[in-house]
Amino acid sequence: MSKIILFLPSYETTSIMLLPASILSVAAPLVNAGYEVKIIDQRVNRLWKRDLLNEMKKEPLAIGISTLTGKQILNGLEASRLIKENSNIPVIWGGVHPSIMPRQTLNNKYINYVVIGEGEETFLELVECIKNKNSVKNIKGLGYKENGNVFINQERMFVDLENLSEMPYNLISIEKYVAEKSFATGKLARNIAFYTSRGCPYRCGFCYNKEFNKRKWRGKSAGKVIKEIKDLIDGYGINAFEIEDDEFFVDIERAKKIAELIIEENLNIEIFTSCRVNYVINMDSNYLKLFYEAGFRTLGFGVESGSGRILDLMHKDITIEQVFETIKRLKIAGINSKYYFMAGFPTETIKDLYKTTDLIQKMKKLDPQIRIPAWRIFTPYPGTDLYDLAIKEGWNAPKKLEEWANYDFNTVRMPWVKGKKERIIKNVIFLINYLEMGGTTGRGVFFKMAKIFGKIVDWRWKNHYFSFVPEKYLLIIFLKMKELFLFGNANNKR
Numbered sequence: 140m141s142k143i144i145l146f147l148p149s150y151e152t153t154s155i156m157l158l159p160a161s162i163l164s165v166a167a168p169l170v171n172a173g174y175e176v177k178i179i180d181q182r183v184n185r186l187w188k189r190d191l192l193n194e195m196k197k198e199p200l201a202i203g204i205s206t207l208t209g210k211q212i213l214n215g216l217e218a219s220r221l222i223k224e225n226s227n228i229p230v231i232w233g234g235v236h237p238s239i240m241p242r243q244t245l246n247n248k249y250i251n252y253v254v255i256g257e258g259e260e261t262f263l264e265l266v267e268c269i270k271n272k273n274s275v276k277n278i279k280g281l282g283y284k285e286n287g288n289v290f291i292n293q294e295r296m297f298v299d300l301e302n303l304s305e306m307p308y309n310l311i312s313i314e315k316y317v318a319e320k321s322f323a324t325g326k327l328a329r330n331i332a333f334y335t336s337r338g339c340p341y342r343c344g345f346c347y348n349k350e351f352n353k354r355k356w357r358g359k360s361a362g363k364v365i366k367e368i369k370d371l372i373d374g375y376g377i378n379a380f381e382i383e384d385d386e387f388f389v390d391i392e393r394a395k396k397i398a399e400l401i402i403e404e405n406l407n408i409e410i411f412t413s414c415r416v417n418y419v420i421n422m423d424s425n426y427l428k429l430f431y432e433a434g435f436r437t438l439g440f441g442v443e444s445g446s447g448r449i450l451d452l453m454h455k456d457i458t459i460e461q462v463f464e465t466i467k468r469l470k471i472a473g474i475n476s477k478y479y480f481m482a483g484f485p486t487e488t489i490k491d492l493y494k495t496t497d498l499i500q501k502m503k504k505l506d507p508q509i510r511i512p513a514w515r516i517f518t519p520y521p522g523t524d525l526y527d528l529a530i531k532e533g534w535n536a537p538k539k540l541e542e543w544a545n546y547d548f549n550t551v552r553m554p555w556v557k558g559k560k561e562r563i564i565k566n567v568i569f570l571i572n573y574l575e576m577g578g579t580t581g582r583g584v585f586f587k588m589a590k591i592f593g594k595i596v597d598w599r600w601k602n603h604y605f606s607f608v609p610e611k612y613l614l615i616i617f618l619k620m621k622e623l624f625l626f627g628n629a630n631n632k633r
C-alpha cells in the first residue's frame with residue numbers, strides 16, 4: 140500500500156488544540172482511494188522529528204504540509220528542510236498561505252508543489268501522478284517547478300461538500316483534541332471543533348475569504364450536518380461543538396433546519412459559532428428562541444472598530460446601531476455573545492481608536508455579561524484589500540516565504556503604529572484582557588482587589604487616558620497571582 144505523510148506545523152501562538160481539520164480533510168479521499176496515511180501533528184507530538192524520520196524510512200510517495208500565514212511557516216520550513224536533507228521525497232505545501240502566495244512559496248528550495256485552494260481533489264490527483272510518474276501539468280489547482288521555472292496550472296472549482304468523504308478520525312488520537320469545557324458556556328463537557336460550511340459572501344478588507352473563497356459560500360445540507368454531529372456524539376461522546384465555519388448563518392433556512400433537527404432528535408448539545416450583527420437584526424424572537432433551544436449558547440461577532448470611517452474602509456458592511464440591537468436581542472434570548480475588535484488599521488487615527496474604546500464601553504454598559512475577547516492588531520494578510528492600502532501607507536510586504544512567519548494578529552509591526560498610538564493600542568489590549576478576566580464583574584477576594592483596579596480602568600476608559608498606565612505592572616503581578624491560584628490547570632482556554 141502506498142504511503143503518504145501529512146504534517147501540521149505548530150503555531151505556538153495559542154494553547155488551543157483544535158482538530159487538525161486541514162490535513163484530516165485532505166487525508167479522507169486518500170484513505171478512500173486505498174492509500175496509507177500517516178498524520179504528524181507537531182502541536183501534540185514532541186517527538187515529531189523522530190517520527191517523521193522513521194516514517195520517511197518507509198518510503199512514502201509524498202509529504203504534505205499545511206500552513207496558515209504566521210509561525211506555522213517557520214515550523215513547516217524546518218520540517219521541509221529535514222525531509223529534503225534526508226531524502227528526495229516530494230514536499231507539497233497547502234493551506235491558506237501557500238494558496239494565496241503560490242509563486243513565493245514555490246521559490247523556496249525545499250518545496251516542490253503547492254496545492255492552491257481546497258486540497259481534497261487536487262492532492263489525490265497529484266499523488267496518483269507522482270505514483271504513476273505522469274505529468275502534473277493538467278492538474279487543476281496546482282503550482283509546481285520544472286527546470287527552475289514556476290508554473291501555476293488552471294484554477295480548480297470548489298469541491299462539493301455534500302459528497303466529501305467522512306473525516307478519518309481514526310488517523311488521530313481524538314482525545315488530544317477534545318476539550319474538557321464547552322466553548323459555548325465554559326461548563327464541563329466534551330468539546331470539539333466542527334465544520335458545516337466553507338467561505339463567506341462578505342468582503343471584509345482584512346479577511347482571506349475574498350481571495351481564497353471568491354466570496355462563494357458552500358454549506359453541507361442540514362441532514363449531513365446532523366449525521367456528522369450524531370457520529371461524533373455516538374462515536375466519541377462529544378456534547379459541545381465549536382463550529383469554526385467562516386460564516387455559519389449565510390443560509391438562514393439551512394441554519395434553522397439544523398436547529399430544528401437538533402431539537403427533534405433531542406441531541407442535547409451546546410454550540411458556539413460566529414455570526415454577523417446584520418444577521419441578528421433580521422432574526423425575530425422566535426428564531427433566536429429556536430437557536431437557544433437547539434443549544435446555540437454563544438455567538439461570536441466581528442465588530443472590528445467603533446469608527447464608521449474605518450468600518451467603511453474595510454467594507455465591514457455593518458453599522459454600530461446593529462451592534463447595539465444585537466446585544467439587546469441576544470440578552471433577551473439568553474444567548475451569550477462575544478465581540479472581536481482590531482486596531483492598527485492603515486489611516487486609523489487616535490480619534491478612531493477612541494471611538495472604538497467608547498463603543499466597547501457603551502456595549503459593556505448595555506450588557507456587562509458580553510465578552511470582548513481581544514483587541515487584535517491588524518495584520519495585512521496577502522490577498523486582502525487592505526494589503527494594498529497597507530503598502531500604499533508605507534508598509535514593506537515580506538519578499539520571501541520565511542519573512543511571513545512573523546505575521547500574526549498579536550504583534551504591532553505596521554509603520555503607522557508608533558508613538559502615542561502604539562502605547563494606546565498596547566495598553567488597551569492589556570486592559571481589555573484584564574476586564575475579560577472578570578476584573579470588574581467577578582466575586583471573591585481576588586476580584587474584590589481587582590475592583591479597585593477596575594475603578595481606575597473605568598476612569599481611564601471615560602477619559603481616554605490610555606497612553607500612560609503605570610498600574611499595569613501591579614496588575615500584571617496581581618493577574619499572575621490570580622492565574623496561579625484560580626486557573627492553575629486551565630488548558631484549552633481561549
Ligand code: B12
Nearest residue numbers: 150161203204205207208209210233234257258385547548
Ligand atoms: C480554526 C482556525 C484557527 C485555529 C487553528 C487552525 C489550525 N490550523 O488548526 C486557531 C484558533 C489556532 C487559529 C489561529 C490562527 N488563525 Co485561524 N482560522 C481558523 C479557521 C476558523 C478554520 C481553519 C480550518 O480548520 N478550516 C477548515 C479546513 C478544512 O480548511 P483549510 O484549513 O483551509 O484546509 C483546506 C485547504 O486550505 C487545503 N489545505 C490545507 N492544508 C493543506 C495541506 C496540504 C498538503 C494540501 C494538499 C491541502 C491543504 O485543503 C483543505 C481542505 O480543502 C479559519 C477560517 C476557516 N473557516 O477556514 C481561520 C484562519 C485560517 N485563521 C487565520 C488566522 C489569521 C489565524 C491567526 C494568524 C490568528 C492569530 N491569533 O494570530 C492564527 C495563526 C496561527 C499561526 N499560523 O501562527 C486566517 C488565515 C489567514 C492567512 N493568511 O493565513 C483565517 C483564514 C481566518 C480569516 N478569516 O482570515 N485559527
Ligand code: SF4
Nearest residue numbers: 339341342343346385
Ligand atoms: S464576515 Fe467574517 S468570514 Fe466573512 S469576509 Fe468578513 S471577516 Fe471574513
